[in-house]
Amino acid sequence: CKLEKIIDVWDTISETLSQGGIINTKFCDFLIYWLYDKLKDINFSVVDINKLYTKFQNKLNSGTTKDICFNFSNAEYYRKYVKAYDKDVIKNKKELYEFLDYYNLIKSKLNSGTKNRDQYCNYIKYIFGVYTEMYNQYNSKDLEIYYKELTIFDDILKKKNEELQFVEKNCPNRCLNLVFKANNKNLCPSTKEKPKESVQESTKPFKIPKTVLNEDY
Structure with missing residues (x-):
């Protein structure tokens, strides 16, 4: 399995990053969600994925990442790194994390009057x-399994009401202010409706291209 081979050489990768002062909790996040990103697009058996998760966990809890990433005394990463077997669950975790990771950059783009506002x-x-x-x-x-991502989302957009007001102001007519309303589906069209695309494009995962994040400056 290609993923297993990559995990096998992480000791070398993490050692190099450690020498550059890059090993920190952000690096741990990257590893965890990198794995989820790969898993959402491949077919696997429960037995195979369980073996992969076990090997991955052992790597996080050894070498330069030991005590920084996952271990049983680290409640944060116990909640963040979970053995998900449902592809939709894996996909949801990865997509919400990616948005939260890029949120400040997206906010700065909207503030700058980006041509890609829509x-x-x-x-x-x-x-x-x-x-x-x-x-x-x-x-x-x-x-x-969703606890960590939901908590971070709430911390940014629910507890800080000005952030929700910001996205609603900059992205009007999308009912974004209703995200925390229990009956938002009745108050607004489908909250997970994707933008209209060609039939060919509609089968692709909907995500903001990395190139767009850098092309406005």
Whole structure:
């Protein structure tokens, strides 16, 4: 398995990064969500993925990442790194994390009057729909697997009301202000409706291109 081979050489990679002062919790996040990103696009058996998760966990808890990333005494990473087997769950975790990681950059783009405003706003609307789906599953199915991503989202956009006001102001007519309303589906069109695309494009995962994040300056 190609993923297993990559995990096998992480000791060398992490040692190099450690020498450059790059090993920190951000690096741990990168590793965890990198794995989720790869898993959401491949077919795997429960047995195979469980072996991969075990090897991955052992790597996080050894060498230069020991005590920084996952271990049983680190509640943050115990919640962040979970063994998910449902591809939709893996995809949701990765997409919401990516949005949260890029949020400040997206905000600066909207503040700068980017020519790609509609694309950013459509992306935000889509992610708000992802959040709603995750929140509903967290409550109805007791999916604690989503706890960490939902908590960070709430910290940024729910507890800091000015952030929600900001995205609503910069992306009007998308019902973004209703994301925390229990009946938002009845008050607004589908919160996870993707922008209209060609039939060919509609099968691709909807995410903001990395190139767009850098082309405005």
